[in-house]
Each structure stands twice: as structure tokens, then as C-alpha cells.
Amino acid sequence: MKSDRMIVCSFACLAVLGLAGCAAPFNGPENISDERLIYPIRVAPSIQSMRVPTGELSPEMDARVTAFARDYLEHGNGALSVSVPAGNESARRFFAARLSDLGVSAWRIMINASESPEPGIELSYVRYVADPSPCGDWSTNYGDTSANLPAPNFGCATQHNIAAMVADPRDLASPRREDPADAARRMTVLDKYRKGDPTPATKTSEQKATISDVIK
Secondary structure (H helix, E strand, O other), rough: OOOHHHHHHHHHHEEEEEEEEOOOOOHHHHHHHOHHHHHHHHEEEEEEEEEEEEHHHHHHHHHHHHHHHHHHHHHEEEEEEEEOOOOOOHHHHHHHHHHHOOOHHHHHEEEEOOOOOOOOOEEEEEEEEEEOOOOOOOOOOOOOOOOOOOOOOOOOHHHHHHHHOOOOHHHOOOOOOOOOOOHHHHHHHHHHHHHHOOOOOOOOOOHHHHHHHHOO
8 A cells, every 4th residue: 555655646746747847838939039139230330541651652552552442442431531741742643543543433532631640641441340249158057958048149150150241231231222223124125015025035045945855
């Protein structure tokens, strides 16, 4: 009888533990982890600048100016500022022509009088950079997963990778404007539609293919 009561008590305890486990609340919407909110990527402007000595540029310095202009064309925002000491008209003309030769439009070149006490000519522009939030929250015991919640660092590495790989950080802050529609192509298709002609573009012989060329 004693052993039977012990067996019954054991089963009762197991049943209570099972019910307790089932009674634990499931994770709901309030437990959803959004790494974009927990580890946001801050997009902020950063001034890029370089100083060039007055006078004729050496091949090494000219290569640096070329690289600077190319970086501006790829990542720059706004105008490319050239601060030239007052009265140095030859430097003004040289940099206006040199930057134009490197592909910078004339309307994007802003040449002004330098107010810096340092000698030389300063090139500068604004570039947007993506600055992710730091990782490294190891406060949670990763061996205890009973709460079924994501770890504090979940998604942080992904955010860092996105910040490092994005071509233009401004895309993270706001979407780009759509390119204007091709009105000429639209009118061509519409004119064919009105005439009852096929509207798809004509395919060349290289673009045509069959599903299978196997001879049965």
C-alpha cells in the first residue's frame, strides 16, 4: 500500500509539473524583437576634406586630388568647396579647370576665399555616413532559453553589416525619388495599342529560344 501511494504521488507530481509547463504564457507580439529599433543605424553628414599646397601640384598630390574628386562624385552631397587664399586667381582657375576635367560639373564646384589661418588650399564636401549602434550585451545566460526570447545581441551583427555595405547611407534615411517615366516609349506602345498592333518589343534571333530541341 505504501509503495502504491508513492507511485500515485509521483505521477501526481509529474502531472502538476506538466500542467505548470503548459500554463506558462506563450510569447506574444510584445516579445517581438526588432533589431532596427534595438540597434538603429544613425545616418549623419560628415565633412570630408583635404589640404593642398599652393603652387604646381606634384604627381602624388595630383593623384590624391583625383581620388578625392572621384570619391566626391560617388559619395558626395551638395557642392565641392574649394577654399583658395584671397588674391590667388591662378589657383582659382586651375582648380576650376582640373575638377571639371575630372568629371565634376561646373555648377557643383564652389570656389570661395579661404578664412583659415593654415596655408594652402582646402577641398571639402559633405558625405553621409552610416553609424551603427555598438554590440556586446552579454548580460543574458545563453544556456537558459526557457523564456524563448531572442538574445540581447540578436540582429546587431546584421545591422553592422548593412551599415558597412550600403552604397549610399541616405537610402537608409529616406527612399530615393523615382526617375521620370519614359514618355517616348509610353507613347510608342500606346500608339501601337490604338492601331491594334502587338505592343511587346521585337525580339532578336539571339533572344528567341525553345523549351527543348530534343528530337523525339
